Amino acid sequence: MSDFHVTPQPETVATIVDGYGHPFARERWGWLSAAYLSELAAEGRRRKGLARPPCAISGPASHTYVGPAWDGPEISVPRLTPSVAAAALGVSVASLCRGG
Secondary structure: OOOOOOOOOHHHHHHHHHHHHHHHHHHOOHHHHHHHHHHHHHHHHHHOEEEEEOOOOHHHHHHHEOOHHHHOOOOOOOOOOOOHHHHHOOHHHHHHHHHO
């Protein structure tokens, strides 16, 4: 490997992956495998004190990680009743609760 192909700092990889996505990181560091970039990103998040969200999400927010220091140990969200949720979604309560 030449001096041009230097392994990036894990924190830098985490910032790029979390901000722009894996494809951008693969384009930037094309000589590294996708698996190795993922490992570097995970290590970078650990070093920066960031944690993955508790559930899988997709879309632009899929690369956004919540730092417990920012939001506290628990984020409280009010729960919706089935009737309020159904009205907000424009579906019947029966289809919401039974998936029908």
